[in-house]
Amino acid sequence: MRGKSGSGKFTGRHMAIIMVAGFGIVIAVNLAMAAVAIGGFQGVVVENSYVASQQFNGWLGQAEKARALGWQVTPARDEDGFVTLTTAGVPAGTRFVGALRRPLGEKAFADLTFRPVADGTWRSDQPVAAGRWLIRLSAQAEGITWADESEL
Template sequence: MSSLATKRSRRFTGWHMMAVLLLFFGTIFTANALMAWNASRSWSGLVVQNTYIASQEFNTKVAEAERLAASGIEGRIETASGQFRYVLVQDGKPLPTADRVLASFKRPVEEHEDFEIELDRKADGVFVAGRSLKKGQWIADLRVLAGGETIYRQAVRFIATGDGK
């Protein structure tokens, strides 16, 4: 009698199959939903208008970036209370040769808050945005000029903590 009860308890029934299918497809659905949610929240917003032209300009841009990096100039951003401050140094000393800094501020995903501005020079190597920034993620594309020639270029992704309007 006990061997008959053992056989019945070990039978694979339709309920078992339904449980296996629900676990299998539930796992796949959960993994896909998690990846889709993560992708939508972490999209960088990097888009080029024409991929062919971008590919043709790639080597030129890499050569320019290497030339500018070899200059020894380094830029550092500071944000507080919605203000943006850009400090330039060369070999650890303030950069006196920089006349102007042109900045393009962009949101990583949206375009309606993007703007371009020339930073105000406060001292040797210190430039400040005359406009406050709203709280959140920004990308600043900064171009440093001396005598009309670009001597340094930097793109920085940062989080503004200020209360800009």
């Protein structure tokens, strides 16, 4: 005996529904992941990558000169949220400035200046919110420029 006519048959319509649903899921996931990726991006690193590539060897030379100075600077956040710099080999009268930015997630930036508080120790002028930061430090002393970037 045969059942109802058309019952249990797999038709082209069923296949079309499965294909549209499958590709719809893939597209929805891709759009969601792209939105998350763009939301965590902090912006343009360089305006023109070709021009930056032409300056790259100069930046390497500046980094080598800074490293050759032998200055050791270790940033840390104290219990009050201020950034402290513990230094070694840095001449007296050095002026430090810092630029903070969040590496991922919320867009947050801060500029810091530092004042000496003890021999070899500097403290920021304002506290910094908790969380992960990248700090780009630069220093000026006796006509010498030094720069470094580290995680805070």
